[in-house]
Amino acid sequence: MDDILSEHMSPSHESYDPHYFEPLFAAEDRHFWFSARNDVICSLINKKLSTPNGFQFLEVGCGTGNVLKAIEHRFPSIALTGMDLFHEGLDYARLRVSCGLVQGDLAYPPFKSLFDMVGMFDVLEHIEDDRTVLMQIYNLIKPGGYLFVTVPADMNLWSYFDIASHHVRRYSLVELREKITGAGFADEFSSAYIAATYPLVWLERRIKDILSTNQADSIQRQAEDDIKIYPVINELLRGILTIEAGWLSKGRELPFGSSLVMMARKPVISER
Numbered sequence: 001m002d003d004i005l006s007e008h009m010s011p012s013h014e015s016y017d018p019h020y021f022e023p024l025f026a027a028e029d030r031h032f033w034f035s036a037r038n039d040v041i042c043s044l045i046n047k048k049l050s051t052p053n054g055f056q057f058l059e060v061g062c063g064t065g066n067v068l069k070a071i072e073h074r075f076p077s078i079a080l081t082g083m084d085l086f087h088e089g090l091d092y093a094r095l096r097v098s099c100g101l102v103q104g105d106l107a108y109p110p111f112k113s114l115f116d117m118v119g120m121f122d123v124l125e126h127i128e129d130d131r132t133v134l135m136q137i138y139n140l141i142k143p144g145g146y147l148f149v150t151v152p153a154d155m156n157l158w159s160y161f162d163i164a165s166h167h168v169r170r171y172s173l174v175e176l177r178e179k180i181t182g183a184g185f186a187d188e189f190s191s192a193y194i195a196a197t198y199p200l201v202w203l204e205r206r207i208k209d210i211l212s213t214n215q216a217d218s219i220q221r222q223a224e225d226d227i228k229i230y231p232v233i234n235e236l237l238r239g240i241l242t243i244e245a246g247w248l249s250k251g252r253e254l255p256f257g258s259s260l261v262m263m264a265r266k267p268v269i270s271e272r
Contacts, residue, residue, distance in 0.1 A: 018088040020165075020224075021064055025092045027227040028066040032234050033194070036241035037150060037259070038070035040193055041121065043249035044263055045075065048117075048146060048188075054079060058115045058140065060106065061085075061123035065093030072097050081115075106136045117146040122259075125151050125167045134183035144268045147185055151176060153192055153260045159205035161226055176260055185264035191248055192257035196240045201258050 028034040049055060055078045062068050062082030072080055080099035084090050090101050104110045118137050127133050137147060152162070152170045162170065177187055194201075244254065248261070 018086050021086070021088050021092055023224055023227060024066075025064045025095075027229060028064065030229055030234065031227055032238035032241060033227075034066055035238050036194060036244065037121065038067060039242055039245035040248055040261055041067060041119070041148070041150070042070055042074045043245040044148070044189065044261065045071065045117075047249050047251075048263065049075070049078075055117070056113070056115045056142075057081070057117045057119065058083060058111075059119045059121065060137065061120055061126075062093055062101070063089040065089075065096040065101075067119070067121050068093065068099060069096045072099055081111075083110075106133060106140075109136075109140060111140065114142040115140055115145060116142055117148055119148040121148075121150045122152065124149060125169055125171065126165075128168050130168075131179055131182065134180060134185075138184050138266060141266045143266055145266050146188070147180065147262075147264045147266070149176070149180065149260075149262045149264075151260050153258055154256075157202060157205060157258055159209050161205060171260055173260055176262055180262060180264050185266055188263045188265050189248075189251060190260065190262035190264075191253035192259070193244055193248060193254055193261050194241065194259045195244060195254045195257040197237060198256055198258050 055075075057071065057078050058081045059068055059071075060083055062084050063086075065082060068080055068082045071078060080097070081102065082090070082093055082097070082099060083102045083104045084093070085103065085105060087103050090103055093101055102110055118141055120137070124130050124133065134147075141147060152167065154172065155170050158170055173190060173192060177190055181187055247254065
C-alpha cells in the first residue's frame with residue numbers, strides 16, 4: 001500500500017502517508033488479507049518459474065518488505081531487489097529480508113540491467129498517471145519477462161479506506177487489462193481475488209461511511225481498524241482464502257473480489 005512517484009525524487013505525502021508503515025509492519029505477518037495476497041503471489045510465481053535459479057525479480061514499492069519476505073522464503077534461489085520511494089518503509093523492510101533494497105524513483109531507475117519479473121503489489125492505484133508508470137516499468141523488463149500486479153478492485157467498494165490510503169482509483173478488470181496491454185504487455189493471466197470476503201467488505205465499508213464524521217482523524221482511525229487482528233475470525237478467513245490461491249494457480253479465474261491480480265508478459269520482440 002505504497003507507491004513510486006514518477007515526477008520527482010522527493011517523497012510526497014499526497015501519494016502515501018508514511019504514518020501507516022508502523023501499523024502495517026505490526027499487522028502484516030499475521031493479518032489474513034496480507035497472508036492471502038502473499039499466497040496468491042507465490043502460487044502464481046511458482047506457476048511461471050520453470051528455472052528460478054538466478055531469476056532477477058524487482059518489487060517496485062516494496063514498502064515494509066512483507067511480500068519480499070514471502071518470496072525470499074518460498075524461492076531462495078531468486079535474486080530479489082526491493083525498491084521504494086520512502087526510506088521509512090525500507091527501514092522496516094531491512095528488519096525482514098536479506099535481499100537488496102534501494103530507495104529510488106521509476107523516473108530515474110538506479111539499475112544497469114533488466115529484470116525477469118517486476119512486481120507492483122497494491123501500488124498502481126496510488127499513481128495518478130498510471131499509464132506513464134507502466135511504460136517506465138516496461139523498459140525495466142527483459143524481453144520475454146513478466147509484469148506482476150495486484151490492485152484494489154471495484155469502485156463500488158470506494159470508501160474511507162481508499163481516502164485514508166491515498167488511492168486515486170480502484171480498478172475494473174477491463175480497465176487494468178486495457179492499461180497494461182496498452183503499455184505493450186500481453187495478458188498471461190488476470191482475475192479478481194479475495195472473493196470470499198467481498199460481501200462483508202462491502203457491508204462494513206458502507207456502514208462505516210454512513211457513521212463517519214468525514215473528519216481526517218475519523219477516517220484514519222477507521223482505516224487502521226481494518227488491519228486490526230481478531231484471532232479466531234482472522235484464522236478462519238485466512239483458511240478460506242488459502243483455497244483461492246490454489247484455484248488461481250491452476251489458471252482458473254474468480255468472477256468477483258475486492259482485489260485484482262494480473263501477470264503480463266513483455267514480447268520477446270518488442271511490438272512498441
